[in-house]
Amino acid sequence: MYIIDSSKTPKPEETVGEYLRRLRESANISQQDLAEAAGIHLQSLGKLERGLTKRLNSKTKKGLAIALNIPEEFLEAVLNGKSVEGVIQKQFCPRCWKGGTTPDPVWTLSRAKYCLICGNVLLNSCQKCQEPLMSFKHKFCPNCGTPYTKKNK
Structure with missing residues (x-):
């Protein structure tokens, strides 16, 4: 299960450089260590943190997301000046989710369409009344009293 630490959520009006620096410093790792873990050049990370680079290619985004243990959507949100609420949706797997509990954080990402555990389509509304x-x-x-989840057989 992918756990998203709320301290890793981008703050409003935070630049990509400020965001990366804050995460790196909170993890207590050097620029060199982060660059190596992300598979990017140290100079590239330095430019990002100083605000000299404002775009990331997909390889850099993926590497930084893995190295910092954050979803790529968080980096996208910071780069596009959007709030994280714009990339997080209320959706769930009707087979795996246990109603009343916190859902798997991966289900709430905007590009998630299917459950990574069972392959079911993720839902964001009641199956009966919508x-x-x-x-x-x-x-x-x-609204109608229908259970959100299906019973596993």
């Missing part, structure tokens, strides 16, 4: 999921605290739809 009322949107408003909270992960409930096991049943507050």
Whole structure:
């Protein structure tokens, strides 16, 4: 399961350089160590942290996301000046999710369409009345009473 630490969430108005520096320093690693772990040049990381580079190619994004243990969507949000709420959706796997519990964080990413555990399509509303999921605290739809999840056989 992929766990997202809330301290790794980008702050509003934070630049990509500030964000990367904050994560690197909170992990207590040097620029050299982060660059090696991400598979990028030390000079490239230095330019990013100083704000001299404002774009990332897919290899750099993927490497930094893995090295810092964050979803690539967080880097996308910072680069595009969007809030993380724009990349996180309320969606769940009707087979794997246990209603009333915190869902797998990977399910809530905007580009997630299928459950990585069982392959089911992720849902964001009640299967019966199509009322949107408003909270992960409930096991049943507050509109019609239908359980959000299917029983495993």
